Amino acid sequence: MVCGYLPSPYDCTCSTLISLYGPKLIKMLEDKYTPDVICNAINMCNSESGETCRLFPAPKALGASMSPSQFNEYVKDVKKKFDFSNVTVNICDWLPQACNIGDHKPVFDDDNDLFSTYDGLRGHNWRGKDCDDTHNGVFPGRLDDDIATDNNCNGIFGVDPTTNIPYEKQWCEGTGQMGIAILGDSATAHFRIPPNYLVAKNLSFANFAGLLRNAENELDFPMLSWSTGHQLASQYAPDIEGPVDSIYMRLRENNLCNHNDY
Ligand SMILES: [Ca+2]
Ligand SMILES: [Ca+2]
Ligand SMILES: [Ca+2]
Numbered sequence: 587m588v589c590g591y592l593p594s595p596y597d598c599t600c601s602t603l604i605s606l607y608g609p610k611l612i613k614m615l616e617d618k619y620t621p622d623v624i625c626n627a628i629n630m631c632n633s634e635s636g637e638t639c640r641l642f643p644a645p646k647a648l649g650a651s652m653s654p655s656q657f658n659e660y661v662k663d664v665k666k667k668f669d670f671s672n673v674t675v676n677i678c679d680w681l682p683q684a685c686n687i688g689d690h691k692p693v694f695d696d697d698n699d700l701f702s703t704y705d706g707l708r709g710h711n712w713r714g715k716d717c718d719d720t721h722n723g724v725f726p727g728r729l730d731d732d733i734a735t736d737n738n739c740n741g742i743f744g745v746d747p748t749t750n751i752p753y754e755k756q757w758c759e760g761t762g763q764m765g766i767a768i769l770g771d772s773a774t775a776h777f778r779i780p781p782n783y784l785v786a787k788n789l790s791f792a793n794f795a796g797l798l799r800n801a802e803n804e805l806d807f808p809m810l811s812w813s814t815g816h817q818l819a820s821q822y823a824p825d826i827e828g829p830v831d832s833i834y835m836r837l838r839e840n841n842l843c844n845h846n847d848y
Pocket of ligand 2: 697699701716717718719720721722723724725
């Protein structure tokens with residue numbers, strides 16, 4: 587059932603993993619090993635810097651606190667005990683796109699201008715949508731001095747036939763046109779774990795329908811944040827309700843020349 591939440595081909599890989607390691611994982615849960623220990627023991631939680639991933643309280647076996655080296659030694663013992671030493675599962679083999687975001691640039695960006703036509707994987711959920719992914723001179727937020735093309739992706743281009751003035755100049759020049767950029771960690775990108783993911787009784791296909799999409803966004807929701815939000819929260823139902831308001835949305839509401847500039 588768990589693998590059924592994932593789209594093909596991930597469901598197949600998941601089923602293989604469950605058939606190989608499922609009984610041992612269930613035994614570990616029954617023996618009250620923490621999720622951190624289990625995840626590290628099967629090599630699914632690790633980082634390129636070698637730091638271990640720890641979100642939960644220390645295992646009881648280690649007392650109230652533990653150093654990183656103590657934890658690593660403990661995980662080694664658990665690997666040995668459950669014969670996980672030869673597990674070669676790597677989350678990046680399984681979901682390579684999600685691991686190809688270490689530089690925080692869009693994974694899908696044909697013209698390398700740092701703007702994408704794809705929403706997830708650091709795409710246009712994170713920054714304005716590229717309206718021409720074959721031309722790196724066309725992207726949101728740039729100065730638009732071409733009267734024939736919408737170089738800045740705000741939807742405005744061409745010349746007013748009655749005044750012979752480019753629309754971009756006629757409508758936007760001197761209007762205080764501006765976008766918004768936020769530099770920060772996941773907190774500024776509206777990181778959240780949908781509560782339903784953590785409550786066993788709420789396990790359902792409906793609650794996990796957006797699992798892959800959320801994973802592609804690293805459980806961040808910049809498209810719903812106070813600063814760059816621009817999507818309807820109802821798209822993320824049933825986890826999120828209510829209206830979305832943001833600095834970008836207000837900038838755009840006041841001046842459509844700001845469209846896509848976030
Ligand atoms: Ca692009
Ligand atoms: Ca482009
Ligand atoms: Ca334009």
